[in-house]
Amino acid sequence: MVHKTDSGELVPVIRVIKEKCINCHRCIAVCPVKMCNDGSGDTISLRAELCVGCGECIRICKYGARVGIDDFDSFMQDIKAAKPIIAVVAPAIVANFGNNYLKFNGFLKKLGVKAVFDVSFGAELTIKSYVAYKKKQNPKLIIAQPCSSLVSFIELYHPELIGYLAPADSPMGHIMKAVRKFYPQYADCKIAAFSPCYAKRREFNSVGIGDYNVTFASIKRHLEDTGDNLMNYGDYNYENPPAERGVNFSTPGGLMQTFARYDKNAVYFTRKVEGVPEVYQYLAQLKFFLKEHSPSCYLVDCLNCRLGCNGGPGAINQDRNIEEVEMNTEKRSREVQAQYKRSFFSKKKFERTFARYWQEGLFTRSYVDRSALFREIVRRPSKDEFASAYKRLHKYTENDFLDCGCCGYKNCEQMAVAIINGLNKPEHCWYYIMEQSKKDEERYQSRLKSAIEKIYNRVFEEINGNINGINALLDRITETVSHVNASSSTIETMVYRIQSVNENVKRNAQTVTQLNVSSLEGKGQMLKIGELAGKMAEQSDMLIRISKIIESVYQKTQVLGMNASIEAAHAGDIGRGFAVVAGEIRHLAQTAGTQSKDIEQSLSNIKSLIDKSAASSVNAQNQFERIITLVNAVKEEDGSIAQAVERESDNGKQVIDALTTINQLILTIRNETALLLDSSKTVLENMGSLKNI
Ligand code: SF4
Ligand code: SF4
Numbered sequence: 001m002v003h004k005t006d007s008g009e010l011v012p013v014i015r016v017i018k019e020k021c022i023n024c025h026r027c028i029a030v031c032p033v034k035m036c037n038d039g040s041g042d043t044i045s046l047r048a049e050l051c052v053g054c055g056e057c058i059r060i061c062k063y064g065a066r067v068g069i070d071d072f073d074s075f076m077q078d079i080k081a082a083k084p085i086i087a088v089v090a091p092a093i094v095a096n097f098g099n100n101y102l103k104f105n106g107f108l109k110k111l112g113v114k115a116v117f118d119v120s121f122g123a124e125l126t127i128k129s130y131v132a133y134k135k136k137q138n139p140k141l142i143i144a145q146p147c148s149s150l151v152s153f154i155e156l157y158h159p160e161l162i163g164y165l166a167p168a169d170s171p172m173g174h175i176m177k178a179v180r181k182f183y184p185q186y187a188d189c190k191i192a193a194f195s196p197c198y199a200k201r202r203e204f205n206s207v208g209i210g211d212y213n214v215t216f217a218s219i220k221r222h223l224e225d226t227g228d229n230l231m232n233y234g235d236y237n238y239e240n241p242p243a244e245r246g247v248n249f250s251t252p253g254g255l256m257q258t259f260a261r262y263d264k265n266a267v268y269f270t271r272k273v274e275g276v277p278e279v280y281q282y283l284a285q286l287k288f289f290l291k292e293h294s295p296s297c298y299l300v301d302c303l304n305c306r307l308g309c310n311g312g313p314g315a316i317n318q319d320r321n322i323e324e325v326e327m328n329t330e331k332r333s334r335e336v337q338a339q340y341k342r343s344f345f346s347k348k349k350f351e352r353t354f355a356r357y358w359q360e361g362l363f364t365r366s367y368v369d370r371s372a373l374f375r376e377i378v379r380r381p382s383k384d385e386f387a388s389a390y391k392r393l394h395k396y397t398e399n400d401f402l403d404c405g406c407c408g409y410k411n412c413e414q415m416a417v418a419i420i421n422g423l424n425k426p427e428h429c430w431y432y433i434m435e436q437s438k439k440d441e442e443r444y445q446s447r448l449k450s451a452i453e454k455i456y457n458r459v460f461e462e463i464n465g466n467i468n469g470i471n472a473l474l475d476r477i478t479e480t481v482s483h484v485n486a487s488s489s490t491i492e493t494m495v496y497r498i499q500s501v502n503e504n505v506k507r508n509a510q511t512v513t514q515l516n517v518s519s520l521e522g523k524g525q526m527l528k529i530g531e532l533a534g535k536m537a538e539q540s541d542m543l544i545r546i547s548k549i550i551e552s553v554y555q556k557t558q559v560l561g562m563n564a565s566i567e568a569a570h571a572g573d574i575g576r577g578f579a580v581v582a583g584e585i586r587h588l589a590q591t592a593g594t595q596s597k598d599i600e601q602s603l604s605n606i607k608s609l610i611d612k613s614a615a616s617s618v619n620a621q622n623q624f625e626r627i628i629t630l631v632n633a634v635k636e637e638d639g640s641i642a643q644a645v646e647r648e649s650d651n652g653k654q655v656i657d658a659l660t661t662i663n664q665l666i667l668t669i670r671n672e673t674a675l676l677l678d679s680s681k682t683v684l685e686n687m688g689s690l691k692n693i
């Protein structure tokens with residue numbers, strides 16, 4: 001029975017926290033339907049209307065970027081607002097909270113929930129609906145429908161199977177409808193379902209019953225956040241009559257076991273399949289199988305989750321092993337079955353009870369073919385579109401289709417479909433990345449090659465120019481070295497000469513000192529000569545005066561001689577001898593007069609010479625004085641010259657030192673320039689080999 005109308009919609013039950021998503025695509029890899037994931041961006045986003053809510057992506061996402069959506073917040077808000085609410089609790093409660101499941105009811109009561117119902121009882125009613133359907137319609141195959149994810153999967157992706165889906169509500173649907181029908185006292189209450197499944201929300205929307213879907217995971221978080229514990233609450237029993245093996249409905253095969261109450265052969269005619277991806281692969285292939293074969297079973301007991309509803313995406317025990325998960329549920333199941341077996345009457349009582357809460361037509365469920373929505377969002381591409389997508393993916397030959405699954409899809413074709421529909425991009429294909437990087441590498445290599453060539457040519461020119469420049473520089477350096485050497489030897493000669501001048505200046509200083517001494521001595525001698533000349537002039541004056549006296553003596557002697565001669569003449573012969581003496585006296589007087597005149601003349605000449613000598617002596621003294629002054633000046637200048645020469649000599653030495661250093665530096669520069677020349681030549685050679693890469 002396929003219904004084309006829908007009272008609900010596929011609301012989001014899973015969301016992506018973009019900030020946490022690293023775009024690893026593992027979620028796409030595990031997703032049984034793939035195309036609900038939009039991988040065309042830098043993080044994954046979800047097309048909720050195509051997601052079946054299996055929760056597999058929550059399990060696989062290591063980064064916590066996938067989370068489920070339930071109604072915990074609105075439930076708590078309404079309960080705090082004292083809105084009337086009753087609860088229906090899934091049988092998976094036992095696998096999740098152990099033997100405290102009745103305390104869970106106590107907790108709900110304490111919160112303000114009016115009454116608590118057991119979905120296990122709904123499971124018993126569900127089987128009753130199946131049995132009634134089989135009896136009435138005798139269908140070729142019944143696909144169990146308690147799992148909302150599988151129902152969505154069939155509605156969206158395999159509508160050909162809708163006709164095989166049991167046209168009955170899920171256990172949750174059964175219990176909620178039974179409450180509405182048989183518990184009128186709660187007619188004004190909203191119904192909160194406590195479940196291990198996010199996808200349940202969609203079933204509620206679709207069936208039009210159920211106001212809140214609150215997962216066990218949210219309750220556990222709430223208890224932890226508030227520091228609360230179920231042990232703080234008392235046991236509180238379910239409002240409905242007790243279920244029997246329906247308590248095991250949440251365990252894989254639980255449906256089959258419950259069905260077996262009515263048909264022991266059910267265990268042989270039931271295909272039990274659960275877990276992602278097995279159940280999805282099974283259902284996807286079933287339509288093809290059924291086209292060619294008659295089914296070997298009449299019931300498909302299928303569940304999305306590997307651990308059944310006990311380990312649903314909203315459960316709290318996915319990490320526990322199967323023994324731990326099923327232990328308490330089986331214990332409860334054995335207990336209720338033992339109770340059931342104990343009394344034949346109680347068996348009858350059970351049947352009567354179930355019959356009391358079951359009503360023909362009350363629990364009918366219809367389904368919607370949503371595949372048009374899928375086909376609208378994910379078109380089947382044309383050949384040309386595929387060809388263009390494969391081109392974008394760099395796939396040209398069979399070998400390019402690796403079907404490696406790195407993109408998250410089953411094969412390259414699925415990835416191409418996603419790309420064509422804007423749900424992914426080539427950059428997420430491993431093969432594309434490899435090919436693209438090869439192409440990029442080739443492109444970069446060719447760009448690199450032409451860049452190298454350009455650089456080579458430019459560098460070649462420049463280095464060649466540099467080599468010429470370096471050679472010219474080396475020539476200039478050699479020239480400079482010879483100039484510096486020449487300058488050094490010139491300056492050395494100059495310094496040598498300065499040192500010679502220094503020696504001369506020192507010798508001059510000695511000579512000048514001696515000259516000074518001699519001049520002083522000369523001056524002293526001239527002073528003495530002056531004094532002597534003065535004394536001699538005085539003596540000359542005296543001699544001239546003596547000479548005058550002699551002259552007067554001469555004149556008197558003359559007169560005397562004359563008088564004697566006259567007297568001798570008078571004396572005759574007697575006077576003759578006397579006359580001879582008087583003649584001698586006159587002669588002597590004449591001689592003395594002549595000599596006295598000569599002496600006077602000579603003395604006069606001598607005096608004049610002595611006066612001249614005295615004057616010359618004074619003059620010589622003055623000259624000596626000037627000589628001394630000049631000598632002192634020369635001495636002083638000699639001192640300055642000596643100091644200057646000394647300084648120049650030192651400066652010259654420093655210049656020589658500096659020139660020596662310059663010479664060494666120039667030699668170092670020359671050596672390094674020669675090395676630079678060699679390096680430039682090597683670079684040029686290497687550039688040549690670089691060009692040939
Ligand atoms: S698994 Fe999906 S949601 Fe999680 S990080 Fe990877 S791409 Fe993102
Ligand atoms: S919940 Fe399931 S169907 Fe939805 S995105 Fe996750 S893996 Fe896919």
Ligand code: SF4
Pocket residue numbers: 400401402403404405406407408409410411412413415416428429430431432
């Ligand atoms: S080769 Fe690319 S498109 Fe094909 S499966 Fe691998 S990753 Fe996906």
